[in-house]
Amino acid sequence: MRQFETLLLLSPELPADAREGLIAGLAGIIEREGGKVEEIDQWGMRDLAYPVRKLARGFYVRLVYGGPSSLVAELERNIRINDGVFKFLTVKLSGQKAGEEA
Numbered sequence: 001m002r003q004f005e006t007l008l009l010l011s012p013e014l015p016a017d018a019r020e021g022l023i024a025g026l027a028g029i030i031e032r033e034g035g036k037v038e039e040i041d042q043w044g045m046r047d048l049a050y051p052v053r054k055l056a057r058g059f060y061v062r063l064v065y066g067g068p069s070s071l072v073a074e075l076e077r078n079i080r081i082n083d084g085v086f087k088f089l090t091v092k093l094s095g096q097k098a099g100e101e102a
Contacts, residue, residue: 001036001066002092006075009052009087010059012045022084023061026075033074035067053086064093 008026010019027037043060052058065071072090079085 002069003038003064003066004072004090005093006063006065006079006088006090008061008063008079008085009048010061011084011086012055012057012059014059014084018084019059022082023063026063026078029075029078030063030065030067030071033067033071035065035071037063037065039064055086058086 010022014022023040023042027040030037039062041062041064043062045057045059047057048055076088076090079088
């Protein structure tokens, strides 16, 4: 099972209950596609380095999960459909911890 990390930048105008529903929905997609959510880290509202879609602030959420690589395609498809997310990035995590050698 591969490990992935997705960083989401949510709209600051999104209410807290809608934000929680969105995060729960994405976690449901991960589990439905055969993955396992390991960590959901909500960083909160932060200033952006530069305006994105005329917004200067955003709510950051970090998802760490494991699953097949087809899971990422389905998750990103659903993220693109949602209007509450205006930026996202998914990366594959390496299997080794920092400092370990193969």
